[in-house]
Amino acid sequence: MATLRIYDLRGHVLAVDLGDLLRLMVPRSLQANWTISSVKSSIPGHGWFEATGEGGEQLERLAQQNARLSGSDLAALASNTRQLIWGEFVGSLPADADGKWVTIRAADGTFFEIETDDDTVLSKVKSNFKDVRAEESPIASWPLVPVNESGWLP
Numbered sequence: 001m002a003t004l005r006i007y008d009l010r011g012h013v014l015a016v017d018l019g020d021l022l023r024l025m026v027p028r029s030l031q032a033n034w035t036i037s038s039v040k041s042s043i044p045g046h047g048w049f050e051a052t053g054e055g056g057e058q059l060e061r062l063a064q065q066n067a068r069l070s071g072s073d074l075a076a077l078a079s080n081t082r083q084l085i086w087g088e089f090v091g092s093l094p095a096d097a098d099g100k101w102v103t104i105r106a107a108d109g110t111f112f113e114i115e116t117d118d119d120t121v122l123s124k125v126k127s128n129f130k131d132v133r134a135e136e137s138p139i140a141s142w143p144l145v146p147v148n149e150s151g152w153l154p
Helices: 018-024 053-064 071-079 119-128
Strands: 002-006 033-037 050-052 068-070 083-092 102-107 111-116 132-135
Touching: 002 119, 018 071, 018 083, 018 102, 018 111, 018 119, 033 053, 033 071, 050 053, 053 071, 053 083, 068 071, 071 083, 111 119
Parallel strands: none
Antiparallel strands: 002 111, 002 132, 033 068, 033 083, 050 083, 083 102, 102 111
């Protein structure tokens, strides 16, 4: 599967959100079923999911259960999410319910990662965003940064 990362900024803030990506992939994104989960950390059993806004709070609860949603339900929650900082969304199409069509990952509010073999999705991402970088492989896990008792890095 190909992996692209989107780093587009507006000011100093990431200029793309989950809703933008889902709209870009219509109609398939609405036809797909989506599994919501956290981004894995380098330490087994740890991961991150963080989103703000009413939709973001609901997505966080769903991520704790690795919940599955329809494309239209995910789009509705994404439209009520102010910012997605961490999270993973795996879409599968009805014709291949056990297969993976596309994975969308938000990483630290810094970039979105798209992993897919769908040439149409890859082409749309490249043509709709300015700072798109091809990666050799997707994020397998994110390094966990240790903190001391006060919550600061040593």
